[in-house]
Amino acid sequence: MRIAIAATGAGRVTVGDPDGGSVHDLERHDLPALVARLEAEHAPRWIWRDTREWAPQLLAAGVRVARCHDLRLCGAILASSTVVAEAREGMPGRPAWLPPGPAEAAADASAPAAASVAAHAPHAALFELDEPVDAGSREGARHPSIDDLAAEHDRQLALADAAERSGALRLLLAAESAGALIAAELRVAGLPWDRAEHERVLEEALGPRPAAGRKPHRMEELSALVRDALEAPTLNLDSHADLLRALRAAGIGVDSTARWQLREHDHPAIAPLLAYKKLARLLSANGWAWLDEWVVGGRLRADYVAGGTATGRWATAGGGALQLPKAVRGAVSADDGWSLVVADASQLEPRVLAALARDPAMAAAGRGRDMYGAIVDDGVVATRDEAKVALLGAMYGATTGDSGRLVPRLARAYPRAMALVDDAARAGEAGRRVSTLLGRSSPLPSASWHDLQARANAVDATAVDERRARAAARDWGRFTRNFVVQGTAAEWALCWMAGLRARLAAIPVPPSVTPATASGPAFERMPHVVYFLHDELIVHAPDALVDAVASAVRESAAEAGTMLFGEAPVEFPLDLVVTRSYASVV
């Protein structure tokens, strides 16, 4: 059964079964109670334009739904998937009231990014009762009725079912929609954050918090050392241009101020400069200002953007949760009576490549716990480190350095795996799309990319034109090479997390559980996902339930492998730790 939810303007909402069931017209304020009742009675798939329009309000009221279909995210996948290209020909396109997906909007410089549309200041209310998404102001946009939503849902399912591997596409749409729910839940629950521990880390590294507009003590000391060593008494270390000039004037032959270049020179200014840059990074990215802005009430509430990148990996639109430096992870700590179940899919991308390519030798290497070790045992390379570098090079398209040198050895040992990524690279170089296992397709290169190629093919093309075009083609080929692996790995991770979400909701909670009061009414007694980073997640779980949660995490990983690859002989082992603090994992 499906039930659609549509805004009708002026704070009212229509909720109903478009296939002939009852339809309710109500104040938006009354929505959570109705959804809770219908969810309990029918366990429907909820059909809505955009999960971000509804989930925050429901979660704030303590109401969760098991399944939804996010028309915006699924519409974006179907609009670009080559798997349904033929079926699209005979069908109407996306309706005007359906905004583009986040990755599409980001790629289109003329339109504001969807992420920024949804973005809000961290202290703002978690939802706005009237218009949380400004789709109403888009040209040609209007409020879709529940019949509009149902018709678009039908169109999307018909497109998916027209694909040769319709099951894969259906799975992708379900996983993407589950991801949208999880992204909303991650924000509402928040990542448990120990402010005092974070401040301790900052003070140890930087010294006491400085007055507004002042630099921390340790940074001032290091700046003085650098200025002395460079004999540049007024140098501003934060200005790349000024710093580069001062370095060169002191005889240090770098052409950028990047750390890897600086490290190659022996000069008394280098050590304090590198130390300064490390501290400056900590201060600006995760210092006191970040803490004040993003950690409220003992929770980091980052703004995840499901489907925010071309490959299907998520993005964030604030809070920087995808780049929490290891130095501050000790501040992630469970509430009293609760634990963190931290799980990481080890060597996910090479395993995905082995399974995707059905390369028997590489799959055999991916059957054990340590794929890199198995590649050494196969005699392909001499050390684990070489195996890792060679695999990264194969997936990223390295051509130089150690990595580029090792790739041919990998190609001899695992020809099918190498052929898969090489084919993807060739397609990209020719300007064609490539697709993941479940059917998400890469974007087309930009108009300027095509211009470059056209110029190189013109009769009066110069050597420079040809060189530029070749470089651009190879760049895009590296992108498509990586796309198939990164994107399929993202699909594995989505399926893993979606399965886990369902399993966590089914774990019975004993009455003895201490509430995690800062996690909101939907999660205060339930184990719940609080962090997700590409191939790693954290569940905040009552102590009494950590064993059940760990089992759920493992079962979901195994199930994700089977859903994507059937009985392919590749395993997806997890590194799983139960802990109070994320620091103990790093």
Next chain:
DNA sequence: TGGGCCCGCGCC
């Protein structure tokens, strides 16, 4: 003053 670009660096 604000937008957009580059740089450098944090994460995977």
Next chain:
DNA sequence: AAAGGGCGCGGGCCCA
């Protein structure tokens, strides 16, 4: 040691 793919973010800086 970096390299090669995907990101976000803050600071400097240029320009209107």
